[in-house]
Ligand SMILES: [Zn+2]
């Protein structure tokens with residue numbers, strides 16, 4: 116058993132007790148593993164993880180999943196723990212095996228790289244918490260066909 | 265608005281493109297007054313970036329006037345004359361809070377095709393492909409500047425546009441090189457490359473108290489500039505044995521700090537690379553590693569994504585060298601550098617060897633790329 120400090124396997128709204136969950140050793144699947152890989156539909160997907168430079172209370176206020184993570188409720192599981200060295204919070208998520216994701220997300224979560232949507236979601240949470248907003252790309256000329264150059 | 269766009273390998277054109285608009289609360293829109301060519305643009309110009317698209321606007325270094333302000337901006341208002349740092353940075357992530365803005369975690373927008381964790385990204389750069397996380401560049405009439413409170417700096421009245429535009433990238437990069445080398449009073453510092461960044465690295469070393477600063481190049485006029493404006497000793501590697509000169513001028517110890525600021529090396533064939541042949545000069549990095557004193561620091565600058573073969577690893581380990589690198593500047597030194605500009609300690613306008621209207625952007629880049637007509641930097645005004 117590897118000690119991991121405070122570790123939470125949080126549901127969308129489990130209250131303050133969430134962050135005091137028991138430590139547990141996580142199985143790290145080999146590269147490329149995902150639901151259905153190697154014909155094992157029940158194999159858990161790889162955890163995607165970001166470090167957010169804020170304490171867990173700020174990353175998950177009142178123990179709740181922040182947007183846009185809440186949109187993935189029922190489709191992913193989430194793990195939260197303080198990062199070592201006062202570097203904030205390690206926020207991880209992975210698609211739940213064998214769960215039919217909510218409509219609209221299905222294609223993303225079962226596509227070639229279901230981790231992509233999860234990574235992007237985590238990155239957006241990190242930006243929102245650290246920078247106060249999610250940076251949008253410049254609009255390209257192609258987005259505005261009414262303007263001709 | 266008009267902007268300098270990439271068209272195809274080796275070809276740029278000034279074209280009509282849509283005006284930028286505020287996309288985030290912390291954005292401002294800047295009306296550009298000056299923009300400078302940058303060595304990091306040359307691989308793009310040559311068409312060596314896979315995600316570059318015709319119509320992408322170039323320009324990493326610019327200065328202008330704030331004309332629109334997002335509701336989340338605190339430090340700027342319309343009418344401010346600002347220079348915009350060449351690293352887009354959020355100011356709130358762990359790296360930004362350590363002052364390492366060029367490593368910002370949040371400088372990427374919603375990447376369409378690339379994933380910041382797993383693919384090459386130009387996040388945090390102006391004048392880089394949007395598909396790689398970049399932002400439209402400053403060779404334009406207007407630019408959108410994200411995280412403006414962090415990335416844009418008010419220019420003191422005493423500093424004119426032609427000087428201040430070099431506070432975007434060149435001056436902070438040169439200062440960063442001296443910082444990474446931990447240059448301290450009494451040091452001997454050698455710099456390979458007397459381009460704009462090499463010259464301001466030399467100046468930074470002098471301002472930090474270096475006893476001797478030597479600059480290695482082959483362009484006569486650049487060496488003379490480094491001598492005149494940075495108090496550096498010029499070494500023309502076509503005429504001198506650089507290794508012997510450096511030993512001689514450092515009491516046989518070797519320079520305490522060696523900085524490689526030669527920019528993007530020209531593309532070489534595989535055979536040339538493995539044979540170590542065909543560089544038009546001895547490999548600067550190898551020379552720096554061999555020249556540096558025991559336990560000294562070698563700093564490599566430049567945004568090249570290339571590989572360097574025949575690296576003298578043995579010299580690095582046996583002589584306990586420290587190797588450090590940087591591609592883009594941090595922002596924390598920009599206000600200090602602007603103050604030094606205002607006090608005339610740091611003069612940069614001589615680097616703008618060619619001042620042209622934006623309409624002549626393609627010609628300016630050709631001069632800059634070919635180092636023709638003594639060109640160090642071309643600076644455009646829309
Ligand atoms: Zn530059």
Ligand SMILES: [Zn+2]
Pocket residue numbers: 353354355356357358359360361367368369370371
């Ligand atoms: Zn940041």
